[in-house]
Structures are given as C-alpha cells and as structure tokens.
Amino acid sequence: xxxxxxxxxxxxxxxxxxxxxxxxxxxxxxxxxADARQVTVRRDETVFAKGDPANSLYxxxxxxxxxxxxxxxxxxxxxxxxxxxxxxxxxxxxxGLPHPANAIAKSDSHLLLIERDTLMNQARHDPLLxxxxxxxLSHRVMDLMHDMESCTPRSSIxxxxxxxxxxxxxxxxxxxxxxxxxxxxxxxxxxxxxxxxLSRMFQLLSKEGAIEVQGRLIRIxxxxxxxxxxxxxxxxxxxxxE
Amino acid sequence: xxxxxxxxxxxxxxxxxxxxxxxxxxxxxxxxxADARQVTVRRDETVFAKGDPANSLYxxxxxxxxxxxxxxxxxxxxxxxxxxxxxxxxxxxxxGLPHPANAIAKSDSHLLLIERDTLMNQARHDPLLxxxxxxxLSHRVMDLMHDMESCTPRSSIxxxxxxxxxxxxxxxxxxxxxxxxxxxxxxxxxxxxxxxxLSRMFQLLSKEGAIEVQGRLIRIxxxxxxxxxxxxxxxxxxxxxE
DNA sequence: CGCGACTTTGAAGTAAATCAATGGGCGTGG
DNA sequence: CCACGCCCATTGATTTACTTCAAAGTCGCG
Numbered sequence: 001x002x003x004x005x006x007x008x009x010x011x012x013x014x015x016x017x018x019x020x021x022x023x024x025x026x027x028x029x030x031x032x033x034a035d036a037r038q039v040t041v042r043r044d045e046t047v048f049a050k051g052d053p054a055n056s057l058y059x060x061x062x063x064x065x066x067x068x069x070x071x072x073x074x075x076x077x078x079x080x081x082x083x084x085x086x087x088x089x090x091x092x093x094x095x096g097l098p099h100p101a102n103a104i105a106k107s108d109s110h111l112l113l114i115e116r117d118t119l120m121n122q123a124r125h126d127p128l129l130x131x132x133x134x135x136x137l138s139h140r141v142m143d144l145m146h147d148m149e150s151c152t153p154r155s156s157i158x159x160x161x162x163x164x165x166x167x168x169x170x171x172x173x174x175x176x177x178x179x180x181x182x183x184x185x186x187x188x189x190x191x192x193x194x195x196x197x198l199s200r201m202f203q204l205l206s207k208e209g210a211i212e213v214q215g216r217l218i219r220i221x222x223x224x225x226x227x228x229x230x231x232x233x234x235x236x237x238x239x240x241x242e
Numbered sequence: 243x244x245x246x247x248x249x250x251x252x253x254x255x256x257x258x259x260x261x262x263x264x265x266x267x268x269x270x271x272x273x274x275x276a277d278a279r280q281v282t283v284r285r286d287e288t289v290f291a292k293g294d295p296a297n298s299l300y301x302x303x304x305x306x307x308x309x310x311x312x313x314x315x316x317x318x319x320x321x322x323x324x325x326x327x328x329x330x331x332x333x334x335x336x337x338g339l340p341h342p343a344n345a346i347a348k349s350d351s352h353l354l355l356i357e358r359d360t361l362m363n364q365a366r367h368d369p370l371l372x373x374x375x376x377x378x379l380s381h382r383v384m385d386l387m388h389d390m391e392s393c394t395p396r397s398s399i400x401x402x403x404x405x406x407x408x409x410x411x412x413x414x415x416x417x418x419x420x421x422x423x424x425x426x427x428x429x430x431x432x433x434x435x436x437x438x439x440l441s442r443m444f445q446l447l448s449k450e451g452a453i454e455v456q457g458r459l460i461r462i463x464x465x466x467x468x469x470x471x472x473x474x475x476x477x478x479x480x481x482x483x484e
Numbered sequence: 485c486g487c488g489a490c491t492t493t494g495a496a497g498t499a500a501a502t503c504a505a506t507g508g509g510c511g512t513g514g
Numbered sequence: 515c516c517a518c519g520c521c522c523a524t525t526g527a528t529t530t531a532c533t534t535c536a537a538a539g540t541c542g543c544g
Contacts, residue, residue, distance in 0.1 A: 069391050072473050077394040079387070091383035094376055100387040123372070130365070130372040134336055137379040141333035144386040145321070145342040149311050152319040152393065152434050154533075156500065184523070192394050197500060199524055215509095215523095231314050396501075398532070425490070436533060441492055457491095457541085 001041050008033045011112060014061060019085040021132060028126045036114045041065075047103040047111070054092035054099050056113040060084055063109020066186065069101050077151075078190040080143065081106070081181050090137060093119070106182060151192040153230075159191045160201040161229040164211065164220060173223055180216040205229070243283050250275045253354060256303060261327040263374060270368045278356045283307075289345040289353070296334035296341050298355040302326055305351020308428065309343050319393075320432040322385065323348070323423050332379060336362070348424060393434040395472075401433045402443040403471040406453065406462060417465070422458040447471070 012033035015021050041047055060082050067088055069077040079101055082088045092099045093116050123130045150162040167178045180187055188198040205211045210225035211218055254275035257263050283289055302324050309330055311319040321343055324330045334341045335358050365372045392404040409420045422429055430440040447453045452467035453460055
C-alpha cells in the first residue's frame with residue numbers, strides 16, 4: 001500500500017467529481033482534502049484486516065475492493081464489492097471501533113484516505129456533508145438487508161434466484177441483463193454458496209429457460225420463472241399454495 | 243396500532259430520557275416532538291411490512307419489536323430485536339425508500355413516531371442530532387455485520403458458538419452469562435437455524451462443558467472451548483462422541 | 485389444575501458441501 | 515503462432531449435517 005503524493009487541490013478536484021461528494025461546496029471539499037492522501041494498492045493486497053483500528057475513510061478512485069468476513073475452513077463471506085466513487089469503512093470509523101471485516105483489492109486500485117478527525121469535525125460544521133454521510137450509511141444498511149435476504153434462504157436455488165431478482169432494474173416482468181461485478185467464485189461467497197453449487201444452479205435455471213449464461217453476463221429471459229423458484233419450496237410443483 | 247394523544251412537552255420529556263437523544267438540547271427536542279405521536283401496538287401486531295413506505299422514525303418507549311425478513315416456507319430471518327430507547331426504520335426513511343423488512347411487536351409496546359420531514363429538517367439545523375443519527379446508523383451497520391458473521395458459517399455449531407462469543411463482555415477467557423433477549427425460536431431464526439437444531443447444539447455444547455443452559459439464561463463456562471468449536475472445521479476428530 | 489406456548493427428543497430423507505479431476509480462456513514467453 | 519501455465523469454471527461421485535415431520539415433555543399462567 002504505497003502513499004502517492006498529490007496536492008491538496010488535486011485531491012479536492014478528484015473528490016468533487018466522485019458522486020459521493022458531488023453536492024458538497026468548495027470550502028468543505030478543501031477542508032477534507034487538506035490532510036487526505038492517496039494510496040495505491042495492488043491486486044490481492046490487504047487494505048485493512050478485521051480488528052484493525054479505523055482511522056480513516058476510504059474512497060475508491062478506481063479499481064475494486066472486496067469487503068469480506070473471514071471464516072473457518074478458509075471460506076469467506078463477501079459483504080460488498082466497492083468500486084469507483086464509492087467509499088468504505090465509515091461505520092467503524094464513526095464509532096471509533098475496529099473494522100468488522102477485511103478489505104482487499106481485487107485489482108490494482110487507487111484510494112483516497114480521509115482522516116477521521118477531519119471528517120468528523122467537518123461533518124459537524126457542514127450539514128450537507130452530514131447528509132451525504134447519512135445517505136451513504138443508509139445505503140449500506142439497505143444493501144446489507146438485501147444481502148441478508150439473498151444469502152439466508154435455505155435452498156440454494158432460492159438464494160440464486162433471489163439474487164438475480166434483486167438486480168431487476170424495475171419491478172416488472174420483462175427480461176434484462178446482469179453483468180456480474182466480480183468472479184462467480186466471489187458471487188458464490190456473497191450468497192454463501194460454493195462455486196460448484198452456484199454453477200449447478202445456473203445450469204438448472206438455464207435448462208428451465210429462466211436465464212442464459214455467457215461468462216459474467218447473465219441474461220434473465222423469464223423473471224416469472226425466477227419468482228417461482230424463489231417462492232416455491234423447491235421441487236414439489238404446486239405443493240403448498242395458500 | 244392505536245394513536246395515543248400526548249402533549250408535545252410530555253413527548254419531549256420521554257424523548258429526552260431515552261438515551262438515543264440523551265445529548266440533545268431542549269430546543270431540538272421540542273421541534274422533534276412538535277408533530278410526533280405515540281402509538282401502542284399489541285403483541286403480534288404488525289408495525290409495518292416489507293415494502294411499506296417509510297414515513298416516520300420509530301422509537302421504542304417500552305416493549306419489544308422484532309425486525310425480520312419473510313421467507314418462503316413460512317420461515318423468517320430475524321434481523322434485530324429492538325427494545326427500550328432504541329429506534330428502527332431510519333435507513334429506509336432517510337433514503338425515501340420502502341421498508342426492507344417487516345416489524346411486529348413481540349409484546350405490547352409503546353412507540354414514538356417522528357415525522358420524516360421534521361427529522362430531516364431538524365438534522366440539517368442541529369449537528370448534534372445529525373451526529374446521533376450517524377452513530378445510530380453506524381451501530382446498525384456494525385450489528386448487521388456481526389449478524390452476517392454469526393449466521394453465515396457453514397456448520398450450525400459454528401453459528402451458535404460465534405453467537406455466544408459475540409456476547410462476550412470483554413475480550414478475555416473468563417466465564418460470563420447471557421440472557422437471551424427473546425425466545426429460542428427467534429434466536430434460531432436470527433442464526434438461520436431451526437429451533438430443533440439450536441436446541442441440539444446447546445445440548446452438545448453443554449455435554450462438552452462449554453456452557454450451561456437454564457431457560458433463557460446461558461452461562462458460558464469455558465469460552466476457550468467455544469473458540470475451538472468456532473474455528474475448527476467442526477468436530478475435532480474424536481471430540482464428538484455419538 | 486389444565487391449557488397453550490415453547491422446547492426438547494427421535495427418526496428419516498435430502499440438499500448441499502466436499503473431494504477430485506477435467507475443461508476452457510487468457511496472457512506470457514518460447 | 516503455438517505451447518505452456520495459471521486461474522476460473524464445470525462436472526461427477528460421495529458423504530453428512532441439517533431440515534423436516536411427528537410426538538412428547540416443560541414451563542408459566544389464568
């Protein structure tokens with residue numbers, strides 16, 4: 001994890017274009033940039049580990065960071081994939097607690113680090129910043145809820161169909177495409193499945209004519225069938241209607 | 243869900259004593275209380291369902307609310323148990339999104355409802371309130387991460403031991419007591435287990451001398467053994483008699 | 485005392501993990 | 515341009531841990 005010297009105004013520039021802080025005013029941006037630094041991390045490099053103190057907010061300029069919980073048996077539960085313009089590490093930072101998960105780079109990445117005190121002080125002075133952060137945290141909560149929803153059902157076919165349905169652009173019954181944000185191995189880890197099981201489920205859904213799989217591109221052909229798989233108690237067709 | 247008329251100052255009083263808003267100044271409290279209302283919900287009554295619009299923040303004065311994701315097969319995933327002085331519904335509220343989960347009363351409860359606009363406006367004016375809300379949301383994120391950690395491991399014995407270890411007061415190896423906040427059925431639903439499996443795991447841990455169970459009181463006798471169960475790839479060879 | 489809710493116990497079936505090996509895609513280097 | 519190695523994905527065979535179904539046992543409370 002190499003520090004990368006950039007002028008404060010350069011950093012302020014980058015920050016301002018990041019969507020995350022899009023609505024912020026110049027003075028606030030400059031304050032945040034004052035002692036911010038940019039770092040580069042290489043693929044597979046650890047940004048922080050579970051239990052590390054949370055001293056700064058991480059904003060992803062480019063690349064991709066994987067947030068995951070380490071588990072026994074070398075398994076891991078993927079919590080989030082963080083990409084361009086998104087941030088991570090805010091909850092632990094705000095409470096002054098150790099990080100609850102690991103963060104490693106899936107590809108070479110550039111990150112901006114904003115110091116804890118700087119952020120908290122500025123949030124106290126700028127309601128707009130506080131609003132940004134609230135919105136970010138709220139999104140995190142909603143994401144985690146969706147995650148729970150897709151990784152807790154008993155059967156794997158439900159987990160997978162739930163996941164695919166969550167990526168539906170609008171509540172409708174048309175078809176749509178999903179480009180997986182990461183490898184199927186990591187998607188499996190997000191759904192609490194093995195890659196083998198995920199593969200088999202994709203296959204099953206393909207055979208049923210619900211989806212088509214081409215590498216990382218999943219084409220949802222018939223979302224109604226997905227709904228059936230999601231709701232039904234799996235195999236017995238029409239077993240328990242109410 | 244019956245509305246319960248209380249004067250604004252009464253509500254302000256209650257709010258101020260709630261820990262949640264402990265640090266707030268009087269003027270802020272009064273603003274929030276202005277159009278707040280108190281409602282009573284009876285045991286098993288639904289406060290809101292997944293998909294309902296989020297119009298207000300809920301603060302629990304007394305009683306207990308269960309937040310859970312409905313699943314196929316009548317199963318449910320318990321996300322949180324909310325008790326005295328805690329709040330729920332903030333994430334969806336802040337983003338103007340529908341609630342991601344269901345909320346029902348586990349026992350007769352009194353709730354304070356604060357309107358969305360009131361809360362957001364006041365947060366813009368009072369940095370202290372914004373801080374409170376940030377801290378609350380951060381806690382929610384941390385809780386959800388812990389939840390993930392305890393409900394995702396493959397084996398049920400790991401789920402249970404992880405859960406028990408998370409309630410350890412300090413990082414140490416001494417013994418301690420846990421008073422379950424709700425029924426074992428709901429605890430099982432939180433860990434994504436059936437009540438039967440949870441019961442069997444408690445039994446196993448008791449036989450191993452790691453814990454003692456007396457109703458809702460769990461006495462952790464030897465947390466090191468719990469750690470073993472948590473880390474090991476299930477039963478260490480020979481440690482699990484038939 | 486007796487009812488209902490919660491919990492425990494038992495027996496059986498199954499879905500998913502595990503282990504193991506093959507196949508495909510892609511970049512590097514010969 | 516092909517050959518090689520690496521990583522990711524797929525496929526198959528086996529095992530077992532968990533759910534499910536069913537029933538008995540406990541606890542608390544009117």
